[in-house]
Amino acid sequence: MSHLKICALIIMSTALLWGCSAKPDRELTAAQEQAVAERIAPAGHVVKAGQVVAAVATSSALRAGVDIYNRNCVACHSSGVGGAPISGDIAAWASRLEKGIETVYANAINGINAMPARGTCMDCSDDEVIAAIDYILDNSK
Ligand code: HEC
Structure with a gap:
């Protein structure tokens, strides 16, 4: 060739x-x-x-709690933006829980003050928002 x-x-x-x-x-x-x-x-x-x-x-x-947290919640709840209780701050979450966990869940789902409804996870079901909250709470006790 x-x-x-x-x-x-x-x-x-x-x-x-x-x-x-x-x-x-x-x-x-x-x-x-x-x-x-x-x-x-x-x-x-x-x-x-x-x-x-x-x-x-x-x-x-x-869509486990940890993933939703890392995608939608971490920006505010790791730094305390706008007075957000910080994930891992045992005292802050203990005092939040004094009003009852159902109220805490509902406030996160509906939004409260600078906390946006569903923590900006608009396609999250209630259970998925709750899973993200439980993830925060597990790391804050
Ligand atoms: C834009 C910032 C921001 C994002 C994003 C955000 N949060 Fe929050 N969150 C806040 C602030 C600020 C508060 C405190 C509101 C207050 O009580 O005045 C709060 C409060 C909360 C509370 C306590 C409610 C209560 O009754 O005391 C829970 C639970 C919570 N957030 C869960 C979440 C979850 C879960 C996500 C993600 C899906 C999320 N947040 C995303 C800012 C944020």
């Missing part, structure tokens, strides 16, 4: 490999696909298609 032919072969196979591995612009990443699936998943988690089952299963696994 001539030198030129080998060169041409290398260039062609490189182009072929690149062509196979390059993604078209419109293709979504796995993360984007999941975000879309979550956004269009019907309320109440009615399952319609196999793909949605997987997305719902993943999303409910992700």
